[in-house]
Amino acid sequence: MLNYFNPSNTLKVINKIQKFIFALFIAVLILGLFEALVLSPEDYKQSDSVRIMYVHVPAAWISLSIFSVISILSFGILIFKNKNFILISKSLAPSGFVFNIIALVTGSIWGKPTWGTWWAWDARITSMLLLAVFYLMFMLSWKIFEDEKKSIKLSSYIAIFGLINVPIIKFSVDWWSTLHQPSSVNVFKETTIHSTMLMPLGIMTAAFALFSILIFLMKYHTELLKIKNKGLDRL
Amino acid sequence: MISEILNMNGYGLYVWSSFVFTLLSFGTLYFVTKIQLNKELRNFQTKFKNLDIEKAEIAKKQEIYRGILSSTSTSKI
Numbered sequence: 001m002l003n004y005f006n007p008s009n010t011l012k013v014i015n016k017i018q019k020f021i022f023a024l025f026i027a028v029l030i031l032g033l034f035e036a037l038v039l040s041p042e043d044y045k046q047s048d049s050v051r052i053m054y055v056h057v058p059a060a061w062i063s064l065s066i067f068s069v070i071s072i073l074s075f076g077i078l079i080f081k082n083k084n085f086i087l088i089s090k091s092l093a094p095s096g097f098v099f100n101i102i103a104l105v106t107g108s109i110w111g112k113p114t115w116g117t118w119w120a121w122d123a124r125i126t127s128m129l130l131l132a133v134f135y136l137m138f139m140l141s142w143k144i145f146e147d148e149k150k151s152i153k154l155s156s157y158i159a160i161f162g163l164i165n166v167p168i169i170k171f172s173v174d175w176w177s178t179l180h181q182p183s184s185v186n187v188f189k190e191t192t193i194h195s196t197m198l199m200p201l202g203i204m205t206a207a208f209a210l211f212s213i214l215i216f217l218m219k220y221h222t223e224l225l226k227i228k229n230k231g232l233d234r235l
Numbered sequence: 236m237i238s239e240i241l242n243m244n245g246y247g248l249y250v251w252s253s254f255v256f257t258l259l260s261f262g263t264l265y266f267v268t269k270i271q272l273n274k275e276l277r278n279f280q281t282k283f284k285n286l287d288i289e290k291a292e293i294a295k296k297q298e299i300y301r302g303i304l305s306s307t308s309t310s311k312i
Contacts, residue, residue, distance in 0.1 A: 049243075098264045110253065
């Protein structure tokens with residue numbers, strides 16, 4: 001099973017699908033932007049400022065998902081010592097971090113017309129800021145130590161420790177009284193968002209997911225080349 | 236129609252700055268990643284060109300190197 005994730009196999013796949021993913025991302029993004037900015041209706045309360053949701057929410061979802069994957073892979077790194085999991089985690093982190101920053105910045109911009117403030121130490125916002133700190137620590141852990149073993153251990157512990165923050169972000173709106181409304185899109189409960197808004201939200205989420213896959217493939221390719229360049233030096 | 240879309244009922248500044256920031260972040264991340272990838276590819280090509288025949292043959296036998304070489308413009312395979 002783990003051999004399936006062999007770098008030799010994945011490199012072949014990367015080369016084949018990278019251009020396809022890029023083309024698909026552009027097509028879905030254009031469709032998503034048209035839906036979000038032109039076709040979707042304004043909100044009866046928030047008016048057109050609700051359109052910020054179409055970048056803010058997908059960015060938050062994707063950054064949270066990426067960190068969860070990194071954390072789960074970190075268990076794999078510590079238990080199975082799988083080196084490919086390390087490459088995958090390292091390659092996922094930059095796009096996750098950028099999505100996290102997008103969620104924070106667009107959330108802040110959305111906060112001004114909605115709540116009358118750019119920033120509040122609300123449970124959801126604070127826990128998202130904490131997620132950005134975990135991302136930053138994870139990425140810095142690869143730069144701090146020259147000894148790779150230390151970097152692997154530290155980055156894995158950071159990702160696993162940061163996993164505690166993921167359910168806090170998700171349920172912060174239910175556990176505490178926050179400025180954020182309870183979630184409108186639910187898997188197990190009824191979704192309260194209208195289909196005319198759910199559609200552009202879904203398309204933009206797909207576009208963001210495709211972009212994160214594209215960046216992941218490019219970073220993974222780069223990490224693989226770095227290793228192989230070292231290998232050529234040793235030949 | 237266009238001015239309506241730009242104005243967004245007075246929320247244009249907030250909506251457009253959010254979308255522009257998002258797209259700029261995407262563009263920056265994409266180009267930074269692309270530059271890093273191209274740099275490593277160039278490094279690999281230069282190092283592989285400078286290998287002597289014997290070492291190049293050893294590298295070619297390894298599947299992972301074949302995978303990288305087949306994706307570079309100066310492939311020796």
